[in-house]
Amino acid sequence: MSRLILKVAIDAPLRHLFDYLPHFNQPPPAPGCRVRVPFGRRGQVGLVVAHADHADVPDAQLRHIHEAIDDAPLFGAPLLELLRRAADYYHAPPGEVLVGTLPGLLRAGRPAREQVDWQWRLSDTAPAPDTLGRAPRQAELLRALAAGPQAQSALPVGSAAVLRTLLDKGWVVREPRDASTRQDPAPPAAPALTSAQRAAVEAVLAASGFGAFLLDGVTGSGKTEVYLSAIEAVLATGRQALVLVPEISLTPQTEARFRARFGQAVAVLHSGLPDGERLAAWLAARSGRARVLIGTRSAVFTPLPALGLIVVDEEHDASYKQQDGFRYHARDMAVLRARIEDVPVLLGSATPSLESLAHGRVGQYRTVHLRERAGSARLPRLELLDVRHQRMSGLVSPALAAAVREELVAGRQVMLFLNRRGYAPVLLCHACGWVPKCQRCDAHYTLHRTRQVLLCHHCGGERPLPPSCAECASGDLLPLGAGTERIEADITALFPEHTVLRVDRDSTRRRGALDAHLSAVRDGRADILVGTQMLAKGHHFPAVTLVGILDADQGLFAADFRASERLAQTIYQVAGRCGRGTQPGRVLIQTHQPQHPVLHALLQGGYGVFAQQLLKEREAAGWPPFTHLALLRAEAPGAQEALWFLGETLSLAAELGHAGVTLLGPVPAPMPKRAGRFRAQLLLQADRRAPLHALLRSWLPAVAQLPAARKVRWSLDVDPIDTY
Numbered sequence: 001m002s003r004l005i006l007k008v009a010i011d012a013p014l015r016h017l018f019d020y021l022p023h024f025n026q027p028p029p030a031p032g033c034r035v036r037v038p039f040g041r042r043g044q045v046g047l048v049v050a051h052a053d054h055a056d057v058p059d060a061q062l063r064h065i066h067e068a069i070d071d072a073p074l075f076g077a078p079l080l081e082l083l084r085r086a087a088d089y090y091h092a093p094p095g096e097v098l099v100g101t102l103p104g105l106l107r108a109g110r111p112a113r114e115q116v117d118w119q120w121r122l123s124d125t126a127p128a129p130d131t132l133g134r135a136p137r138q139a140e141l142l143r144a145l146a147a148g149p150q151a152q153s154a155l156p157v158g159s160a161a162v163l164r165t166l167l168d169k170g171w172v173v174r175e176p177r178d179a180s181t182r183q184d185p186a187p188p189a190a191p192a193l194t195s196a197q198r199a200a201v202e203a204v205l206a207a208s209g210f211g212a213f214l215l216d217g218v219t220g221s222g223k224t225e226v227y228l229s230a231i232e233a234v235l236a237t238g239r240q241a242l243v244l245v246p247e248i249s250l251t252p253q254t255e256a257r258f259r260a261r262f263g264q265a266v267a268v269l270h271s272g273l274p275d276g277e278r279l280a281a282w283l284a285a286r287s288g289r290a291r292v293l294i295g296t297r298s299a300v301f302t303p304l305p306a307l308g309l310i311v312v313d314e315e316h317d318a319s320y321k322q323q324d325g326f327r328y329h330a331r332d333m334a335v336l337r338a339r340i341e342d343v344p345v346l347l348g349s350a351t352p353s354l355e356s357l358a359h360g361r362v363g364q365y366r367t368v369h370l371r372e373r374a375g376s377a378r379l380p381r382l383e384l385l386d387v388r389h390q391r392m393s394g395l396v397s398p399a400l401a402a403a404v405r406e407e408l409v410a411g412r413q414v415m416l417f418l419n420r421r422g423y424a425p426v427l428l429c430h431a432c433g434w435v436p437k438c439q440r441c442d443a444h445y446t447l448h449r450t451r452q453v454l455l456c457h458h459c460g461g462e463r464p465l466p467p468s469c470a471e472c473a474s475g476d477l478l479p480l481g482a483g484t485e486r487i488e489a490d491i492t493a494l495f496p497e498h499t500v501l502r503v504d505r506d507s508t509r510r511r512g513a514l515d516a517h518l519s520a521v522r523d524g525r526a527d528i529l530v531g532t533q534m535l536a537k538g539h540h541f542p543a544v545t546l547v548g549i550l551d552a553d554q555g556l557f558a559a560d561f562r563a564s565e566r567l568a569q570t571i572y573q574v575a576g577r578c579g580r581g582t583q584p585g586r587v588l589i590q591t592h593q594p595q596h597p598v599l600h601a602l603l604q605g606g607y608g609v610f611a612q613q614l615l616k617e618r619e620a621a622g623w624p625p626f627t628h629l630a631l632l633r634a635e636a637p638g639a640q641e642a643l644w645f646l647g648e649t650l651s652l653a654a655e656l657g658h659a660g661v662t663l664l665g666p667v668p669a670p671m672p673k674r675a676g677r678f679r680a681q682l683l684l685q686a687d688r689r690a691p692l693h694a695l696l697r698s699w700l701p702a703v704a705q706l707p708a709a710r711k712v713r714w715s716l717d718v719d720p721i722d723t724y
């Protein structure tokens, strides 16, 4: 007898779907619907992925679902397909992908219904408020509504009961607050596109169905205007647009530009939102009420029934890669989604990733260039500052200090960049050489002087600043090296008559602090900005004319094969913050390695030429994008377990055979001990993806079965972006 089995994904670290029978007297839920199922002691919310006619478990183990939560699928077939392919490609537990990417409230079983936002208005029979002298609260509400419809939240607190009375009398009407009744202010006039911008927009709009475009445009070249213009055209045909941005909180200006242009058609989705707002944005996208969805990486998995275009801004940004749990790359998922939904995808960057450049080279992506800045702004000049033998004030050379002074005197702004927060990366006893180290990591504590603590940047552990040496009790403790806090102090001492503003994770921890800092810069209330990577992200500060990169050498000595690419991207992104107004910009890069080939190549040819050279090196060395990687990581409380476990997985792979895949390791991680656990890794490298994925498919289930797998924490990272 044929019967119906539901294949259900459950958010658990198990690599398979679970079989259930439908409810006795409910119609079977369709694929894409959530169900509540018996699972473990408390039951779980799962997602039906497919219907089948046979079960993978014996009949005695088959159970009925408790109930169906949704009567219609949460999303259409294309998104379900994307999620299924993503789980397959990343070899992730299906539940982690299909259920884990839903907004938290949906994972908890909350109905997927849009909350209606009610408003109140006067009916035709409402009396004049002045005739209600005996009912002052009723009169007050009628007066409040006389000006026009009001949201309940806009009416005086405690109005609910009075409103009900008025409703009973037929004097007021309650109705859904429809977006169309609210008026958006007229959008600002869009600038006339340059011919290069127009060509880019036309290329994207000319795509019939899928097409991947790389918008390779220098900083300030008007990429955002290209997105806005292409989206406008897509909306005009009744379709929706998805815009991915790296970290929305760092670039409130981008969100503001989209809102100014598209008003209430915009919904925003990122992990900083309260659960309710996240769900509301997700539902608005799904119902089609939101026409433009702007979001960080997980927004790529939001249902958009009329999707017409995907934009990935700053496509090179590392924050598109999820680094724990379901380790996906949102840019790659965006391209896959565009392919499945048969729509164009536009990847934009001033410093494209080598992956995207390689795709561009072989024609998989079509590259469109914006080689000049929009408007009257010019690209800044980059110069190396040889600081050898210089008498430094902290990390600032005399030449840099002089250049800073020159700009300040002219009333312009300066930005100093150092990718290290805190006061000093090391504290040292001058008497005996003792250095306080984190007990849980192979790392020194960073001194944070404002907070008077030692902080481990790897596990977050902190302890109070010791008054004296733990070894010899000397009080002579020296901070060694410099972070942004120290630069802030040094610069304030050098330019006491000017305002210095520090922008890093510590100075922007309070809610709203970053916005306050950014507007202080824009309003000219700060003369000198000192900051980390946070300052490099897409900001538009027209009065900044000088950027100082305090320590370029940091990036020259990193072990990771992506270090040069990252360094180049950082330098060009930071540099891109200056000279965006009417005054030209200048970028001074301090180094002790003025002859270093990487710095030379970077300055001579610009990012594009440099990147092509890096691609040649990657090809010669057999690194991505010319080979494909997967990294099996393991960690355990003991020093050896992770290595032993990986050793066993290596033997398993040997038994299975792994033609076409090289296994490197196992080796301890570059930082072996972190947060109290010892970490090790095994790298898989292959010239082609097919044999790599074939091996992973047969190997991982066997790995999961190893007795040692239960004693370690392990994870697989397909296309890892670092091996840290």
Ligand code: ADP
Residues within 6 Å of the ligand: 191, 192, 193, 194, 197, 217, 218, 219, 220, 221, 222, 223, 224, 225, 226, 374, 375, 540
């Ligand atoms: P990007 O995204 O490439 O950094 P933006 O789109 O932010 O560049 O543009 C940089 C600046 O140039 C913005 O102030 C923008 O308003 C302006 N701009 C962009 N396109 C044009 C244009 N066609 N004409 C005049 N100004 C423009």
Ligand code: ZN
Residues within 6 Å of the ligand: 429, 430, 431, 432, 433, 434, 469, 470, 471, 472, 473, 474
């Ligand atoms: Zn000492």
Ligand code: ZN
Residues within 6 Å of the ligand: 438, 439, 440, 441, 443, 456, 457, 458, 459, 460, 461, 675
């Ligand atoms: Zn630590």
